[in-house]
Amino acid sequence: MRLLLIALSLVCCSATQAQNTWGNWLMYFGNHRLNAEWSIHSEVQHRNSTVAPNNLEQLLLRTGVNYHFASGNTLTAGYGHITNYALESAQDGPETTEHRIWQQFLRAHRLGRLKLEHRARTEQRFIHSDFKTRYRYRLMGFWPLKAESIGPGVSYLGLYNEIFVNPTNTPWDRNRLFACVGYQASAQLNFQMGVLHQAIHSANGWNGSWYAQIGVFLNTPWQTD
Template identity: 30%
Template sequence: MKYLLTAILLTISISNSYSQTSQEDMLGSWFTYAGNHKISDKFSASTLAQLWTFEVAENFNFILVFGALNYQLTPKLTTTIGYGYGDIDGGFYTDKPHTYENRVFEQFVYKHKIGNLPIDHRFRVEQRFFHKLDFKSTSHRLRYRLGTKIKLNKTLFIRVHDEFLATIDDEIIDENRLYGALGINLSKSVNVQFGYLNRKIKGLNLHRLQAGIFIKTDHRKKQVD
């Protein structure tokens, strides 16, 4: 653990020691809170908040919050419908006005194993409604994420996933997000992850440190004997 923290601090120190002007050259950050709240055997609610910054822990880029309702069709397949709200910075080191987003999405997640390796597939469709000053626009996005979680012991695990995104508007904008992290189970219901995310979009190759906390709660009524 101390070696991981040392590496993160060294990376931050190096990134802040240079005067860089391109967002592609900057090391940014991506902070995540995600919660899953069991309501019944079939239904659960999801909550999420994300903060992106152009530089490590500074220079605001984007914030997103959302809530969603999940229904477990089978032990392997879960469907979801949700709503999110976002605030997007006008640009890297610019005074352009922010863009605000209302987002509706539908998804399903399918989980299985290849041997002893757990595999998860997430398919998502998003309808995105933007407004900036008096201008409004709409776009649609398709997303597919392939991931796995590798347990190292009872406390530590590795999380890896790769996600492809395609925005369908006047043109198709492709994006790819590759993520790898070390996870630490703080309890049966809480874990934290520290990792790296590589985001490729519109010809840019962006590098982001990621830190996240993930929480599970169970609100089902306890059966009394």
Template identity: 30%
Template sequence: MNKHVFAGLLPLLLAGPLAARAQANSTQPWGTWFIGTVILPGTSDHKLGGYAEAQARLNGVFRQYFYHELKAGVSFDIDPNFSVLVGGGRYVTSDYQDLSAGPLNVERRLWQQLTLTQVTKRLKLEHRYRIEQRWLDFRNDSSAFRQRLRYRLNAFYPLNKPTIAAGTWFLSAYDEIFLNPKGPVFERNRVYGGLGYQPTAHLILQLGFVNQANYNLPAYKAGQFIPQINSAKNNLVLAVTYKLARRSAVPATEQLPSQRD
């Protein structure tokens, strides 16, 4: 790897670990995320596309299952660097110490999304904007409705080819912020860094880590001021993506291997 390539990779290599360390007041033991996704990309001839995804999360490394989600969406490519999507999903959280007691909460979610991409000779950037509507049902028979805004900046850097296609190794890093209109306004920050490989035109494999930090609001309780604090957790991420192909599709433009979560 020559010095020019290394210089281009250095910001991606450092961004995830440094941001994760800076944002955490307290950390928890490492967890594990498994993500499986099937995508039907849009093309210049067929602008409609979509995806379906299943995800499971464990509180520890390969143990203590507590969470899963099932979701899908329909996308429309306005042009090769500009797409919109409408999606929905079901998210279930349980107590890993007592799974037989049933879910702690079940969430049903709908969202609208806009994605813009910027592609240079080597570095690829993706800006994703999302508005979410969330309906939550809790074990104690209470329910709630919440809304949330999300923005994610995702960077990709192919290692052995100028574009990400069959036979390409690549680095990926992103930072995503979650905003709650009712507070805490800055609800969550998610930082990811990983290594990916696309062995064929259809299959994408990624291994990485994500640091997810949740924030609370400053408050007064019993006459005492409680400052804003955050609780952060690192997770190992194993993601497998399969891209479907259309028989009549013309040669596709470069498609970034973004995680749909």
């Protein structure tokens, strides 16, 4: 927990000193068990293009239904509602609103103390009268500190890279690289604080932005009684 607080201080100081180039993402993820096989995914992400003051760049609301295989793999289908805002826009309200259908396959395995997580996702994106399809793949690693595995009371390091591609003549959409310090407070509650670099591809090449991230993860168990 002490390491998590130190990381938060460093992230906040770095972001404050670079207000023009840093934003922040405040995130909540929930997984709510219905029984041994099924659960509900809930998610809210408040993404800001600047740190001080906060200027909303995107509000993402996402939910889904998870099926958990006996092997530990998870299959998900869900819906997302995304509103996008432009910095210093004269428009009252979001610039665009997106309705997104998504499907996901998640597989996790271990290499000694290292936990690896593979996430493949497809998205069908309805943005006003436009329709787009996008594919994503994320590889994330978790390394427990002073423990053999991540459990209650254990801090850990996390690192991932995620690529986004489109089935078009210009396939590259964006890339995200993320590093964090996490703390598993209990079997149900987990915290992450870190830094993300997002590079977006356009006709003019790649444009990168930095974001400080704070994430809260809540897993409610299946009650058998």
